[in-house]
Amino acid sequence: MPKVEVYYRDSEPEPGISLRIRDKSASVEDLLEAWQPLCDDETLFKAFAQDNYSMCRGCTTNCCNTAYVIPDIISFKQMAYHLHLSHDEFLQSYFQKEKLAVGLPRMKPDPCIFLKDNMCTIYPLRSLICRFYVCTRLSGPVEQFIYSLTWTGITAAILYAEKNGLLQTQPAAGLSSMDILFKGLIEEYRYNPNVQLFMNAEEYSDIPLLPFIDSYTSELVDVRL
Numbered sequence: 001m002p003k004v005e006v007y008y009r010d011s012e013p014e015p016g017i018s019l020r021i022r023d024k025s026a027s028v029e030d031l032l033e034a035w036q037p038l039c040d041d042e043t044l045f046k047a048f049a050q051d052n053y054s055m056c057r058g059c060t061t062n063c064c065n066t067a068y069v070i071p072d073i074i075s076f077k078q079m080a081y082h083l084h085l086s087h088d089e090f091l092q093s094y095f096q097k098e099k100l101a102v103g104l105p106r107m108k109p110d111p112c113i114f115l116k117d118n119m120c121t122i123y124p125l126r127s128l129i130c131r132f133y134v135c136t137r138l139s140g141p142v143e144q145f146i147y148s149l150t151w152t153g154i155t156a157a158i159l160y161a162e163k164n165g166l167l168q169t170q171p172a173a174g175l176s177s178m179d180i181l182f183k184g185l186i187e188e189y190r191y192n193p194n195v196q197l198f199m200n201a202e203e204y205s206d207i208p209l210l211p212f213i214d215s216y217t218s219e220l221v222d223v224r225l
């Protein structure tokens, strides 16, 4: 039996994509494996997909055209390694200079620098923010859970970059509303102890899921655990 199960739930009070953690040792990698079929599912309603029912692969309205992507630390390191670039070279070549200047490592957008012919050219290495985004309804606890995981991983990347002198840490002016929102989230997660789980990990399989469960998301855990 898989350690994490992802399924669609019609019933109130929390309809939408739901998931169940069935093993105490389940990791972020297990969740990603269970989640991936949603992207490939042509029977799932997707708000922006062609005819609302098609795979993300080759999507012509593609969220990657406008996405604001800040990678989590695992993806950041893996993408740089794959491109044979130092972390600094990666930041300088693939990230928006004006956002780096305000302490936000946003990958070059409009469209994303990795999007070619409507396809992601680093698909297996794409970041959590990309992997978890599917334009379909999620149940409230699932949304909260993946949001928490993603922003913890992003905050770990920011702290890593700051610690290694790769990012501007001074207060910045001229922020967009999205920049302000993201900076607020990073400050919110900066002292979250789960950031260390990402900082200490080399792969998603090194990061356990259970520490990210709180009272609101506890329904995602199999009651027998």
Ligand code: SF4
Binding pocket: 046, 047, 048, 049, 050, 054, 055, 056, 057, 059, 060, 061, 062, 063, 064, 133, 134, 135
């Ligand atoms: S999540 Fe993105 S790529 Fe997938 S169907 Fe929606 S808009 Fe297209």
Ligand code: SF4
Binding pocket: 063, 064, 067, 069, 112, 113, 114, 115, 119, 120, 121, 122, 123, 126, 127, 130
């Ligand atoms: S990294 Fe890939 S999945 Fe993410 S926005 Fe860019 S093209 Fe899309």
